[in-house]
Amino acid sequence: AEEVGGGDKEVVRNYFNNSGFQRWKKIYGETDDVNKVQLDIRLGHSKTVENVMKMLTDDGSLNGVTVCDAGCGTGCLSIPLAKEGAVVSASDISAAMVAEAEKQAKEQLIAGNGDIAPVMPKFEVKDLESLDGKYDTVVCLDVLIHYPQNKADGMIAHLASLAESRLILSFAPKTFYYDLLKRIGELFPGPSKATRAYLHAEADVERALNKVGWKIRKRGLITTQFYFARLVEAVPA
Ligand code: SAM
Numbered sequence: 001a002e003e004v005g006g007g008d009k010e011v012v013r014n015y016f017n018n019s020g021f022q023r024w025k026k027i028y029g030e031t032d033d034v035n036k037v038q039l040d041i042r043l044g045h046s047k048t049v050e051n052v053m054k055m056l057t058d059d060g061s062l063n064g065v066t067v068c069d070a071g072c073g074t075g076c077l078s079i080p081l082a083k084e085g086a087v088v089s090a091s092d093i094s095a096a097m098v099a100e101a102e103k104q105a106k107e108q109l110i111a112g113n114g115d116i117a118p119v120m121p122k123f124e125v126k127d128l129e130s131l132d133g134k135y136d137t138v139v140c141l142d143v144l145i146h147y148p149q150n151k152a153d154g155m156i157a158h159l160a161s162l163a164e165s166r167l168i169l170s171f172a173p174k175t176f177y178y179d180l181l182k183r184i185g186e187l188f189p190g191p192s193k194a195t196r197a198y199l200h201a202e203a204d205v206e207r208a209l210n211k212v213g214w215k216i217r218k219r220g221l222i223t224t225q226f227y228f229a230r231l232v233e234a235v236p237a
Contacts, residue, residue, distance in 0.1 A: 008196070009093070009127065012146050015195045016094035025100055028074045037226050044227025048141060048170055049076050051220050053084075055168065055233050056137065062086040068135040068162055069121070070128050071143035075101030078121045079108050088121035089135065095125045128155055131162060138163040142229065144171035144205075148198050156208040166235060167214060173221070173230040174199035202230055209234045 016024070027038050027045070034042065056062060063085030069078045072090035074097060081088050082105065092098050102123045109118040128143070138159050147155050160167050172178065179199060206216055213236060220231035 008146070008148075012195055013093045013127075016092075017096045020195065021094060021096040021100075024097075025074055028076050040224050040226045044222055044224035044229065045076070045142065047222045047224070048229050048231060049080065051222060051231055052077060052139060052141065052168055052170075053080055055218060055220075055231075056081075056166075057084060059166075065137060066135045068131065068133075068138045070131060070138060070140040070159060072101055072121075072123075073097050073142075075104050075121070077139060077141060079105055082109055082118040082121050085118065087119050089124070089133070090121045091124040091126040091128075091131060093125070093127040098123050098125045129158060131158070133162060134164055135162055136164050137166040137168070139168045141168075141170045142172075144169065144200055145197050146195065149200060149204055152198070152200060152205070153208040153211070156205065157212045160209065160212045160214050160234070166233060167209075168231070168233050169205065170222075170229045170231045171200045171205060172197065172228055174201040174204075175228075178228050200230075202232075205230075205232065210237070213237050 026034055027042050061084075062081065065086050067081050067086045067088050069081065069088055069090040072078050072092045075090060078088045078090040078101060090098075090101060092101070101121075105121055105123070109120060128140070140159055144152055144155070156169070159169075182197060182199060202219075209216060209232075214234040215237040216232050217235045218233040222229045222231060
């Protein structure tokens with residue numbers, strides 16, 4: 001696979017509006033029509049969401065806290081955030097993803113079902129670069145994989161500029177083992193490998209955060225057989 005520079009984003013948008021949407025909707029869903037690998041990824045990803053919810057709620061109640069869920073996918077994080085009373089702005093480059101997230105939020109966020117009446121997240125079709133405003137917390141899960149390191153720095157700086165007190169990122173860590181797996185994967189590309197995957201060294205992500213005056217406060221690592229995610233929570237230094 002060749003890096004297509006500025007065209008990368010169009011490829012990603014197109015993928016997540018079509019075959020990628022079908023694939024990831026299944027993985028992030030609850031239906032039985034997933035294979036072993038997809039089920040493993042579903043489990044790993046749900047652990048990431050759980051970890052993020054714990055990081056956020058450990059700090060205190062989310063009631064009324066503004067959260068930007070950048071690259072929200074089908075709403076796996078936005079919906080539990082709203083259940084905790086957070087005021088969520090959820091966006092994604094893929095219109096199909098946003099429509100699915102909105103549909104699921106409407107089904108799952110029924111007022112009067114818990115102690116806190118959930119506020120319906122505000123859903124928008126938007127790429128990360130066009131996000132603006134200020135949020136108490138910005139979260140961006142498993143999106144960096146679509147950004148080569150030279151673009152990741154700018155993306156991290158932009159997300160940090162939107163956050164007032166917390167920025168949470170998850171990314172596929174560039175460790176020797178995973179790097180090797182990925183290379184093997186590239187030698188035998190399957191039909192689902194429609195987009196390039198970029199791994200990131202934790203040190204590179206940390207440097208990008210430090211450069212814009214943020215420091216890492218908490219770290220987590222989520223691994224299953226086929227899912228690897230490094231989780232970092234950053235705060236203003
Ligand atoms: N964050 C969600 C979660 O963890 O459930 C979804 C993760 S999914 C692997 C990656 C998502 O990032 C897709 O929904 C895709 O459309 C979105 N995405 C990729 N590049 C993006 C960009 N430049 N701006 C906004 N969203 C983007």
